[in-house]
Amino acid sequence: xxxxxxxxxxxxxKVLENTLSSLVPVDPVLKSVDPGLEERDRRLLHQMVxxxxxxxxRLDAIIVEASSRRMEEIDRTLHCPLRIGVYQLVYLDRVxxxxxxxxxxxxxRQRTHRGGAGFVNAVLRRVALAPSLDGWPVRAEDxxxxxGIETSHPDFLIEEWIRQYGTRQTELLAVANNRAKxxxxxxxxxxxxxxxxxxxxxxxxxxxxxxxxxxxxxxxxDGNPLDTEAFRRGDFYIQDEASQVAAxxxxxxxxxxxxxxxxxxxxxxxxxxxxxxxVGVVAADLGLSRLEPLISNLRRLERKIPLxxxxxxxxxxxxxxxxxxxxxxxSGTGTLRKHPELKWRVSxxxxxxxxxxxxxxxxxxxxxxxxxxxxxxxxxxxxxTENEAVADRFLExxxxxxxxxxxxxxxxxxxxxxxxxxxxxxxxGGDHDGFTVQVxxxxxxxx
Numbered sequence: 001x002x003x004x005x006x007x008x009x010x011x012x013x014k015v016l017e018n019t020l021s022s023l024v025p026v027d028p029v030l031k032s033v034d035p036g037l038e039e040r041d042r043r044l045l046h047q048m049v050x051x052x053x054x055x056x057x058r059l060d061a062i063i064v065e066a067s068s069r070r071m072e073e074i075d076r077t078l079h080c081p082l083r084i085g086v087y088q089l090v091y092l093d094r095v096x097x098x099x100x101x102x103x104x105x106x107x108x109r110q111r112t113h114r115g116g117a118g119f120v121n122a123v124l125r126r127v128a129l130a131p132s133l134d135g136w137p138v139r140a141e142d143x144x145x146x147x148g149i150e151t152s153h154p155d156f157l158i159e160e161w162i163r164q165y166g167t168r169q170t171e172l173l174a175v176a177n178n179r180a181k182x183x184x185x186x187x188x189x190x191x192x193x194x195x196x197x198x199x200x201x202x203x204x205x206x207x208x209x210x211x212x213x214x215x216x217x218x219x220x221x222d223g224n225p226l227d228t229e230a231f232r233r234g235d236f237y238i239q240d241e242a243s244q245v246a247a248x249x250x251x252x253x254x255x256x257x258x259x260x261x262x263x264x265x266x267x268x269x270x271x272x273x274x275x276x277x278x279v280g281v282v283a284a285d286l287g288l289s290r291l292e293p294l295i296s297n298l299r300r301l302e303r304k305i306p307l308x309x310x311x312x313x314x315x316x317x318x319x320x321x322x323x324x325x326x327x328x329x330x331s332g333t334g335t336l337r338k339h340p341e342l343k344w345r346v347s348x349x350x351x352x353x354x355x356x357x358x359x360x361x362x363x364x365x366x367x368x369x370x371x372x373x374x375x376x377x378x379x380x381x382x383x384x385t386e387n388e389a390v391a392d393r394f395l396e397x398x399x400x401x402x403x404x405x406x407x408x409x410x411x412x413x414x415x416x417x418x419x420x421x422x423x424x425x426x427x428x429g430g431d432h433d434g435f436t437v438q439v440x441x442x443x444x445x446x447x
Contacts, residue, residue: 129299
């Protein structure tokens with residue numbers, strides 16, 4: 001006798017409620033409930049969870065209009081059944097309206113009294129009469145609120161981006177954040193580069209195309225690279241194409257010594273190794289447990305680099321390097337398309353806290369840069385509070401450092417994203433995440 005199918009919508013609610021009420025990333029929570037699910041149910045679970053997280057504010061706006069109540073006036077136990085129901089009605093074509101309504105009503109009935117289930121039924125039936133975004137237009141006149149609701153982002157992020165990038169670019173950025181992200185792969189020059197990798201994956205039935213940003217990158221258009229022999233052999237590393245090139249700003253040269261000060265899970269170190277240049281990389285992180293993902297990746301990829309357990313604020317290593325890379329703690333606003341839960345956790349106060357932490361870490365990392373060397377500060381965030389403002393304060397403290405001119409590069413497309421002295425930034429769009437890289441040069445007279 002086969003095991004009964006698990007209630008996917010009930011599981012989705014538990015994952016969503018846990019994610020929205022804590023700081024736990026959604027990915028590990030999903031992985032913990034995936035075992036035992038049929039493949040069809042697993043896909044639906046992921047689709048509902050990520051869909052609700054991406055479109056949370058837009059879904060709530062529809063619920064408010066359809067119910068004539070503010071979300072604060074609705075029993076919290078009903079929020080999730082309503083959001084899942086509206087998401088299926090408005091965004092999914094393959095779920096019949098009657099199924100979306102009845103499943104959400106059943107879910108509400110399990111969580112509250114009969115009146116609550118009746119309320120969910122009434123709201124969803126009203127939405128089902130106009131099951132599209134056109135049927136529930138955003139009526140806000142303020143441009144910040146309009147963009148925020150239409151693209152499901154908090155107002156303060158929209159305000160920040162409009163100030164930095166203008167209204168049109170903000171709309172494009174916010175829209176890009178809600179697009180699903182394809183697998184992107186880092187190939188290695190010493191294994192034939194991306195042409196050889198593409199051929200190997202094609203033999204296993206995958207469809208790929210070359211990255212337009214990273215010379216080592218492939219974008220997967222069809223198929224799962226995790227199910228391939230190429231993955232098991234360690235022929236590639238899964239990494240965003242913009243992340244692949246962030247550590248290459250500016251491009252490394254043969255014989256360069258590099259210290260990756262917050263290395264795990266290894267993306268920046270691996271992208272340096274992938275170029276095929278003779279670069280001497282040493283990787284560090286705060287503790288052995290933090291290094292474990294990097295160790296696991298190095299083992300699968302059959303790579304060896306020296307590892308150091310170290311707090312970058314107090315470097316415990318008697319050496320200096322021509323390049324020090326620091327992947328700074330940040331809000332992650334450049335990665336919202338794959339981590340949509342971050343939209344509902346970020347705040348101005350959090351940006352300020354992260355900025356202060358980054359400055360302390362850069363103070364420590366500066367000691368490891370040899371005279372004539374560079375310090376590269378990398379974030380997957382787009383806010384100047386976490387980037388340019390931190391750089392200004394760092395340079396005030398360290399007079400022997402200055403912004404490295406990046407306009408002399410000849411390597412395209414990297415030079416397309418140079419924003420000014422020492423500043424390289426790529427906004428979320430296309431297939432890639434958003435990253436900011438700031439590069440500081442230590443004068444040769446420094447001691």
